[in-house]
Amino acid sequence: MQILLDFDSEIPIYLQLKHQIIAGIAKGVLQPKEPLPSVRTMAKDIGINQHTVNKTYQMLKQEGYIQIHRQKGVVIHPEGVDKADVAYYHALEESLHPMIADAICRQVTKEDFQAIIAKLYQIYEYKGDDKK
Amino acid sequence: MQILLDFDSEIPIYLQLKHQIIAGIAKGVLQPKEPLPSVRTMAKDIGINQHTVNKTYQMLKQEGYIQIHRQKGVVIHPEGVDKADVAYYHALEESLHPMIADAICRQVTKEDFQAIIAKLYQIYEYKGDDKK
Amino acid sequence: MQILLDFDSEIPIYLQLKHQIIAGIAKGVLQPKEPLPSVRTMAKDIGINQHTVNKTYQMLKQEGYIQIHRQKGVVIHPEGVDKADVAYYHALEESLHPMIADAICRQVTKEDFQAIIAKLYQIYEYKGDDKK
Amino acid sequence: MQILLDFDSEIPIYLQLKHQIIAGIAKGVLQPKEPLPSVRTMAKDIGINQHTVNKTYQMLKQEGYIQIHRQKGVVIHPEGVDKADVAYYHALEESLHPMIADAICRQVTKEDFQAIIAKLYQIYEYKGDDKK
DNA sequence: GTGGTCTAGACCACG
């Protein structure tokens, strides 16, 4: 899977990497049990420090996206990540709240907003078809 | 308008303040031309540093939410904030992208997600009715 | 509170530090809301790297022992850590399992073992009395 | 005796193997003088590296659990492992210390903790009855 | 001055 980073972005590199891996999983490009490059390899491939990759991997592990094996390396979690729970929905709402207030001020209607959601879902909805 | 800050939150104070003011505008609690407390008054009222309030005000001014006059003080932008443009939609998508990828991995359907959007829009939809 | 580290120990420094802070909380030497030294200060005081201290603090934060505020620094969680749940008891059993098998082989009786537990509990049971 | 390893566990394979053999001895499933599979047989049987099995066996020998004869192979120590000495109790306390501090913070009482100990002892208490 | 992020380079445990 290809990783594209924007080193000028305000978003920390370790988060950009995390987002791209999660996007890969959502798209089905990264399947359960599939191995991920080792910390060293990934770091070299995308030109960042090992610790930065490690930080991303640790977060993904913590959130149930991947498993990290001592010597065998890193794999996408075989059983997928946990389903959204109440806490997850709550956090999601908290994140969306300010975005929606802002959008309303700029006359973005509910329908406009939901259209964006629909458009973004479309990118992911054909799971496994573009395995690359 | 009442400002509620969570000093234990991960979100920087200046952003929380910004969010709350924008939420106030979205709800209609803060109307165009309405004055906002001066930097030092606001800072004293909510118990934070003047620099922090100033940072928030500068951002809001930059984004067209408020006007800052040397003598007259701070007022909500008389003509309202600019309508969403292409750049705005692009930025919005960028922000939503990782949230949606994550949600998909956790089996949140498009309908689930849009329901949250609808719920949040509801909070704001009665503009001006609950003025303060 | 005094921190004593054994640099020759097999136990990683960041864990030793974590254990000592938790012990301090258990003893009541560290009370809720009480501030902890900043990452830099703690690192300098005990002669280790800032990142190592940071790792400890991040874990303690993650487990609900402390709060980390942007600029105000670090404080013991005001409401204390969460009560043990089922997962906690399960993990505790898993950890104790091999210790007990080993002890049985060495003719340590259940009573012997429970006496050790009692002894260790005693160290902590006078919460707040030795505030130092 | 059956060995069950969790390759996704945080615990190194060589330790898991060691724990299971000790548990077998504690339960009486493995009796003194009873032979253990050779390094290479054991490795093949449970599908791990010979080095890993060797590491486990060397530790068990070092701790007095087994004897390794060049020709006769590996056997459970005929006279059983040494009784717990002062050093052993000291090490046991050291291990339990952080667990108990943590438990206290989570409002696990001494009685709760001792109940877990009792429960785990029960698993082992019928030595020799369920021989294999 | 505080924590957050990133880099560089090193040694160790594991298999």
Added chain:
DNA sequence: GTGGTCTAGACCACT
């Protein structure tokens, strides 16, 4: 070769 740990030194965001 893998991840885990530790050090040293740097810049940035926040208040």
